[in-house]
Amino acid sequence: MTATLSPHVVELTTSITDLENLDIRLRADASSRQVALRAISFSVIWLIIGSAFGLMASFKLHMPDWLVSSPVLTFGRIRSAHLNAMAYGWASSAMLGVSVWIIPRLVHTELRVPKAAEAGLYIWNIGMVLGIVGILAGYSDGLEWLEMPRYWADPFFVIGGGLVGLSLLSTIAMREVEHLYVSVWYILAAFIWFPIIFVIGNWPTFSGVESAAVNWFYAHNALGLWLTPVCLAAAYYFIPKILGRPIYSYQLSLLGFWTLGFFYSLNGMHHLIGGPLPTWMITTSIVASGLMIIPVMAVGVNQHMTLNKRFGALRYSPTLRFIVFGSVAYTLVSLQGVFMAFREVNRLTHFTHVTVAHAHLGLYSFVTMIMFGSIYYILPRLLGREWVSEKLISWHFWTVGIGQIVYLVPLTVAGMVQGVAMADPTSTWEQVVKAMMPGLIGRSVGGTLLTIGHCVFAYHVWLMFRGARSRQGLPPFHEVAPIITRRTKASFVSGGAA
Amino acid sequence: MTRIWLLITGVLAIIVFATSLLVVIPNTMIGQVRVPSQLAPYTGQQARGRAVYVAQGCVYCHSQQVRDPVYTSDKDRGWGPRATVPSDYVYDKPHQLGTMRTGPDLINIGVRQPSDQWHHTHLFNPRSLMPWSIMPAFPYLYDVRDSSSLKPGEVFYSVAGGKLPTGKVIVPTADADALVAYLKSLKRTYPVPTGNEPAARSIGGRSEQTMP
Amino acid sequence: MLPSSLTVTLAITILGLLTVAAFLWAWRKGQFDRINDQAMLAMDDDDFNVARPWETVAQRAERVAAHGPTQLPAVPGIWGGAR
Numbered sequence: 001m002t003a004t005l006s007p008h009v010v011e012l013t014t015s016i017t018d019l020e021n022l023d024i025r026l027r028a029d030a031s032s033r034q035v036a037l038r039a040i041s042f043s044v045i046w047l048i049i050g051s052a053f054g055l056m057a058s059f060k061l062h063m064p065d066w067l068v069s070s071p072v073l074t075f076g077r078i079r080s081a082h083l084n085a086m087a088y089g090w091a092s093s094a095m096l097g098v099s100v101w102i103i104p105r106l107v108h109t110e111l112r113v114p115k116a117a118e119a120g121l122y123i124w125n126i127g128m129v130l131g132i133v134g135i136l137a138g139y140s141d142g143l144e145w146l147e148m149p150r151y152w153a154d155p156f157f158v159i160g161g162g163l164v165g166l167s168l169l170s171t172i173a174m175r176e177v178e179h180l181y182v183s184v185w186y187i188l189a190a191f192i193w194f195p196i197i198f199v200i201g202n203w204p205t206f207s208g209v210e211s212a213a214v215n216w217f218y219a220h221n222a223l224g225l226w227l228t229p230v231c232l233a234a235a236y237y238f239i240p241k242i243l244g245r246p247i248y249s250y251q252l253s254l255l256g257f258w259t260l261g262f263f264y265s266l267n268g269m270h271h272l273i274g275g276p277l278p279t280w281m282i283t284t285s286i287v288a289s290g291l292m293i294i295p296v297m298a299v300g301v302n303q304h305m306t307l308n309k310r311f312g313a314l315r316y317s318p319t320l321r322f323i324v325f326g327s328v329a330y331t332l333v334s335l336q337g338v339f340m341a342f343r344e345v346n347r348l349t350h351f352t353h354v355t356v357a358h359a360h361l362g363l364y365s366f367v368t369m370i371m372f373g374s375i376y377y378i379l380p381r382l383l384g385r386e387w388v389s390e391k392l393i394s395w396h397f398w399t400v401g402i403g404q405i406v407y408l409v410p411l412t413v414a415g416m417v418q419g420v421a422m423a424d425p426t427s428t429w430e431q432v433v434k435a436m437m438p439g440l441i442g443r444s445v446g447g448t449l450l451t452i453g454h455c456v457f458a459y460h461v462w463l464m465f466r467g468a469r470s471r472q473g474l475p476p477f478h479e480v481a482p483i484i485t486r487r488t489k490a491s492f493v494s495g496g497a498a
Numbered sequence: 499m500t501r502i503w504l505l506i507t508g509v510l511a512i513i514v515f516a517t518s519l520l521v522v523i524p525n526t527m528i529g530q531v532r533v534p535s536q537l538a539p540y541t542g543q544q545a546r547g548r549a550v551y552v553a554q555g556c557v558y559c560h561s562q563q564v565r566d567p568v569y570t571s572d573k574d575r576g577w578g579p580r581a582t583v584p585s586d587y588v589y590d591k592p593h594q595l596g597t598m599r600t601g602p603d604l605i606n607i608g609v610r611q612p613s614d615q616w617h618h619t620h621l622f623n624p625r626s627l628m629p630w631s632i633m634p635a636f637p638y639l640y641d642v643r644d645s646s647s648l649k650p651g652e653v654f655y656s657v658a659g660g661k662l663p664t665g666k667v668i669v670p671t672a673d674a675d676a677l678v679a680y681l682k683s684l685k686r687t688y689p690v691p692t693g694n695e696p697a698a699r700s701i702g703g704r705s706e707q708t709m710p
Numbered sequence: 711m712l713p714s715s716l717t718v719t720l721a722i723t724i725l726g727l728l729t730v731a732a733f734l735w736a737w738r739k740g741q742f743d744r745i746n747d748q749a750m751l752a753m754d755d756d757d758f759n760v761a762r763p764w765e766t767v768a769q770r771a772e773r774v775a776a777h778g779p780t781q782l783p784a785v786p787g788i789w790g791g792a793r
């Protein structure tokens with residue numbers, strides 16, 4: 001199987017003492033190589049498409065007469081195209097790639113039925129194209145997070161996700177290790193949960209408030225039982241590996257897993273607080289949201305303690321830097337979410353841009369940053385060459401890092417002002433609209449920075465795929481100069497980015 | 499952990515439990531909702547208008563619910579005389595409750611704005627009525643015509659605020675007419691159903707009365 | 711309404727009991743023994759032999775004492791598949 005990798009790999013096997021260990025990783029990587037590379041390229045394409053939609057939606061909110069002549073470009077359609085392209089196109093495709101790459105490594109065997117995984121990936125992405133075209137053409141199902149047409153896009157996601165899951169499950173069943181690492185739990189669970197919740201969410205018989213309940217049962221689980229577990233799995237794999245020390249407390253990670261599944265799955269109704277639902281349903285979700293403190297702190301404490309006293313590592317490894325950024329954001333967004341779930345807070349923040357800022361703190365600062373970090377680690381290992389340019393990595397990190405601050409801070413503040421203004425019955429709607437304007441404009445500025453960062457990243461990935469001559473680099477950690485913050489004259493040749 | 503089946507069982511148990519609690523029980527136990535006698539099913543045109551509302555994605559800026567006046571100001575803002583209840587939504591499929599108020603709540607917009615003229619000029623360009631509005635314009639729902647070209651009996655509207663050249667008027671498309679019919683039908687001001695109404699049905703929406 | 715709610719309650723109770731039973735079984739079978747060792751599953755042996763520039767002298771000494779001396783770096787430019 002080494003034949004499918006670059007010729008360098010063969011050479012490498014002779015230069016490393018620990019042949020057996022290396023061989024396992026080589027076999028694992030070679031087996032998942034094709035699927036993972038395809039998945040990453042698809043995901044980056046969706047990232048660019050989704051950014052274009054997001055930026056357009058953002059500008060439209062303060063330039064309401066821009067691009068209004070066609071229904072295809074109206075805000076409501078562009079916005080849901082944005083959500084779907086990002087959540088199911090970018091994040092999910094990247095997660096498919098990361099999952100098929102990590103699982104074989106963790107269970108010490110080749111990816112089984114890789115053809116099924118590859119077919120699943122293609123089917124998923126065909127569903128994406130149909131779904132986005134459907135939304136833009138006005139065939140939305142009308143349910144947030146479930147806009148893609150129920151009958152001619154959604155089945156692709158169940159079948160596609162199911163096929164990738166099948167491949168992962170058979171890989172795990174044929175494992176050559178006895179125990180399953182916690183990342184395997186998270187990924188396996190996510191691939192079982194997703195098709196189930198997606199079918200329930202799309203079930204066609206519900207109407208009225210019940211349809212709202214099922215809608216948010218699904219949408220919250222898409223966050224909590226699909227996006228979150230896979231990203232946590234990546235964090236639980238990469239942080240120890242790059243630092244060279246096992247996770248601080250494995251018990252804690254197990255506690256975190258079961259409580260996450262149990263409490264997150266009951267959280268959905270906190271999106272409908274104050275709405276016309278039976279109170280007990282909403283209360284159940286509020287209680288479960290409060291209990292989310294347990295898994296969140298389990299993850300937060302664990303990852304912090306693993307990193308403790310080694311923060312210097314963040315200056316060397318882009319993977320670590322993106323992933324630690326994401327992990328910190330996970331703790332932040334979850335604590336924010338717990339507060340937003342309390343009735344007293346929610347009565348002000350519900351229906352405001354605080355929710356949108358929270359959504360991006362979760363889906364951008366947590367999910368997207370972890371996926372960036374994972375791709376920085378995986379691509380060089382699958383392509384057999386180092387990232388082409390540290391400058392580009394640096395540009396990527398700083399544009400999206402600063403972009404997020406510019407996006408999130410004004411939007412959160414404006415959302416709070418908006419909420420307070422709305423709660424005051426003597427304020428006019430004009431005052432409410434003017435209160436949110438600074439946040440809307442801030443978001444467009446921040447979003448522009450983010451989009452620039454995405455283009456830099458996509459260009460870099462493209463250079464990698466095209467086989468641009470990488471600078472000859474050493475494997476990670478042999479690099480002397482910190483490669484993100486500043487580049488001094490290194491005594492070794494450059495490289496070692498991931 | 500060395501057993502996959504144990505893991506899978508636990509994972510399935512979690513989702514079955516949550517689905518039972520938040521989907522199945524609500525469907526079977528509390529699924530009985532009275533249809534308020536004052537709430538008429540959507541007419542064909544209103545239903546078409548609702549489909550237009552869904553397809554343009556109005557829900558991303560407009561909610562359709564009045565929350566409990568005890569701890570929110572929804573009622574005091576004039577969005578409705580009372581909190582909305584499940585039976586107010588029996589004909590809604592898909593629901594459009596919404597989670598965002600970039601614009602105001604619309605569940606009683608038919609009470610607040612009963613005028614065709616207002617709705618049509620507002621949809622054609624919201625800034626013709628409120629210069630500070632950030633709602634998108636929907637010019638594609640209208641034909642812009644010379645007032646001289648109008649046939650007798652044709653319904654048309656003029657647009658204020660300098661949003662149309664002089665001599666031009668707008669003629670609503672069928673979609674625009676349907677949308678306005680739907681918006682005008684949004685009224686949930688009758689008292690909360692007491693439970694004495696005749697027909698009880700499941701909010702599961704399996705009855706023919708749901709919107710086509 | 712009542713019978714169906716009873717069915718659901720019963721089903722959930724049985725499911726819950728099954729979960730508890732599975733957990734107890736797993737516990738008795740030693741699935742949770744030596745649990746912190748399982749944290750090593752993500753690591754490959756040579757992960758511990760790679761010197762990291764951010765390590766303090768003490769951290770480095772500790773790692774070398776536990777896992778053996780630092781490996782020589784692989785040849786520059788060699789990337790695929792490993793590490």
Ligand code: HEM
Nearest residue numbers: 051054055057058083086091355356359363368447450451
């Ligand atoms: C290029 C950067 C981005 C920009 C400019 C942007 C902009 C926007 C805008 C304008 C909205 C509509 C908010 C509203 O209705 O008021 C939105 C919503 C949303 N975006 Fe983004 N976004 C970006 C990146 C992302 C990414 C990377 C993801 C996910 C991976 C994402 C996920 C979402 C979600 C889930 C919503 C719905 C939020 C809600 O319903 O509260 N966005 N975004």
Ligand code: HEM
Nearest residue numbers: 270271289292334337338340341350351355359362363597
């Ligand atoms: C313990 C953890 C969390 C809790 C308790 C929580 C709570 C909440 C609440 C109460 C809302 C509804 C806000 C409203 O409409 O008034 C919300 C919305 C949202 N949350 Fe979280 N959150 C948590 C973690 C996360 C994470 C980790 C993510 C991302 C992966 C996330 C993504 C979102 C998104 C995208 C929305 C907007 C949904 C929409 O309207 O489209 N949340 N969250």
